[in-house]
Amino acid sequence: MACHRLRRLAVMLVVLAVACSFRADASDDPYQPEWPVCSLGDSFARGSPYETNLNGLLKKLSYDAVENDGFLINATFGEPNNVAFGVSMCFQDSYWADCVRCLDLAPSYATRACPYNRTVALLFNDCVIRYSDMNFFSVATDQNVSVGIVVTAYLNSSVVVEARRQMLNKLVDEAVASEPLWAYGNATHKDKSPVYGLVQCRRDLSQDQCRTCLTSFVEYVLAYFPNNTAASFKSISCFVKYHPEPIKLLDPHENTIKPTPLKDNKSLIIGLIAAAATSPFLFLLVLGILLRIFFRWWQKRRIIDNADETSNQFLSPNGASPNRFSYDMLATATSNFSDSKKLGEGGFGSVYKGFLIKMNLDVAIKRMSKHSRQGWKEYISEITIISHLRHRNLVQLIRFCHTQDELLLVYKLMPKGSLDKHLHNQENILPWKHRYDIVLGIGSALWYLHQDCEQGVLHRDIKPSNVMLDESYTAKLGDFGLARLVDHTKETHTTEPAGTTGYMDPECTATGRFSMESDIYSFGVLLLEVACGRRPAIMHKGRDFR
Known part of the structure; x- marks a missing residue:
């Protein structure tokens, strides 16, 4: 009887694991926005009349657009x-099944990516959605902040480039003159190899707005990517694409709905259900396997839920903090996190140099370790603390990104690197003028953290390697992974030890209590190192420090 009950329990737990697995897979959705544009101004309150109207509008932008062959313009609620006010539209190179799926999921992603924002524009691979409390119809969005780019690079001849130029310019004229504001065509050059093109505007735009948007894209493509055989540039307002192969066009009447296959782990779980139900000897094995599956799912879900909760706090409603980047954008910026782009590596992750084409900006991308609990804590600390700090001597967090497997922070690149590389470079001695300005800058930043912030900040890891230098050798204090917030009205200390050997306050090492005075001690050690060029601790073979 006991064995029979245990077997029934095992089967029930397996069924629970199946349900969790399906839920986890539902959250692992490929339809992530390529580039959310959230308003930085006014926000709405939960339960307000605007929220009620917005929810009604979002349903229209989803369902009515599907009924209207993939687009809905000038919608109000x-x-x-x-x-x-809102518009939604599928891109003409999408499969109809992908268009429907994108329009179905876009509203929920909009409210998650930009909660409580009155004005939002989201660009997906297959569709675009935009809404606002102000009438924006017939107004194009700034292209510099909303462009999605996919480029495949091969060398082309000048003949091919000229044929492509003529084709794209012709398609722009045709699209502007057409009612749906899109056009598709091809051209053949002297070697008889065809090139295909597709241009499209958001349907609420005027002809002049459409031409301006498409022309700027075409000029950008031809100027910066002249030798690429294929490129696709999508934005909130318009879309330009060319390719050596025919381009699949959106067809609302096609019935090719692509099924989502079951993953291997689901098949395995279903098999285990049958085995556990028929054999009393397998229920312990089944129980161990399903508990492991459930625990891994629970760990992954907790990380994503915590990330969403934490980032949502700083995406709303004050709008002062950075927004997210998509993972694909950061992977492209770093050549898929190539070792050739790596700037350095620490205990909890690596830092890569990247270039964001859309923003024309060099950045440093900190990639936290996937398997480090401390790396997760550092990620949370960075986005909750430094995203609200504004000082000329603090590093600037531009945006961030988290997925089920990746934690990424994006900073403005500091061309001169870290201070420690200059202090201990015997071939290129750092001038005293620069040293003087650097310590003044770090002192100013420390005063700001301790006294001028609304809530005090303990950095807890002040050292030369955490001081970055821009092109003019202006010091920027960074790496807030160990930082903690403290209350000005209470005794300012934390109870967990942190820091780097040689820079830590001896009292902090002995008692585990870190205070503002501990930061001052670390700053004093940094001053001595800047003045005399010697490290505070040198490790010898016996692991003794001197």
Whole structure:
């Protein structure tokens, strides 16, 4: 009887694991926005009339767009003073199944990526959605902040480039003159190899707005990617694509809905259900396997939920903090995190140099370790603390990204690197003028953290390797992974030890209590190192420090 009950329990737990597995897979969705544009101004309150109207509008942008062959323009919902305006549209190179799926999921992603924002624009691979509390119809969005880029590079001849130029310019004229504001065509050059092109505008734009948007894209493509055989540039307002092969066009009447296959782990779980139900000798094995599956799912879910909760706090409603990047964008910027782009490596991750084409900006991308609990804690600390700090001597966190497997922080690149590389470079001695300005800058940043912030900040790891230098040798204090917030009105200390040997306050090492005075001690050690060029601790073979 006991064995029979245990076997039934095993089967029930396996069924629970199946349900969790399906839920986890539902959250692992490929339809992530390529580039969310959240308003930095006014926000709405939960339960407000505008939220009610917005929810009604989002349903229209999803369902009505599907009924209208993949687009809905000039949509409104609500009474005056709280009207929500919106548009949604699928891109003409999408499969109809992908278009429907994108339009179905876009509203939920909009409210998650930009909670409580009155004005939002989201660019997906297959569709675009935009809404606001102000009438934006026939107004193009700034292209510099909303462009998605996919480029395949091969060398082309000048003949091919000229044929492509003529084709794209012709398609722009045709799209502007057409009612749906899109055009598709091809051209053949002297070697008889065809090139295909597709251009499209958001359907609420005027002809002049459409031409301006498409022309700027075409000029950008031809100027910066003249030798690429294929490219696709998508934005909130328009879309340009060319390719040596025919381009699949959106067809609302196609019935090729692509099924989502079951993953191997689901098949395994279903097999285990049958085995556990028929054999009393397998229920312990089944129980161990399903508990492991459930625990791994629970760990992954907790990380994503914590990330969403934490990042949402700083995506709303004040709008002062950075937004997210997509993982694909950062992978492209770093050549898929190539070792040739690696700037350095620490205990909890690596730092890569990247270039964001859309923003024309060099960045440093900190990639936290996937398997480090401390790396996760550092990630949370960085986005919750430094995202609200504004000082000329602090590093600037531009944006961040988290997925189920990746934790990424994006900073403005500091061309001169870290201070420690200059202090201990015997071939290129750092001038005293620079040293003087650097210590003044770090002192100013420390005063700001301790006294001028609304809530005090303990950095807890002040050292030369955490001081970055820009092109003019201006010091920027960075790496807030160990930082903690403290209350000005209470005794300022934390109870967990942190820091680097040689820079840590001896009292902190002995008691485990870190305070503002501990930061001052570390700053004093840094001053001595800047003045005399010697490290505070040198490790010898016996692991003794001197």
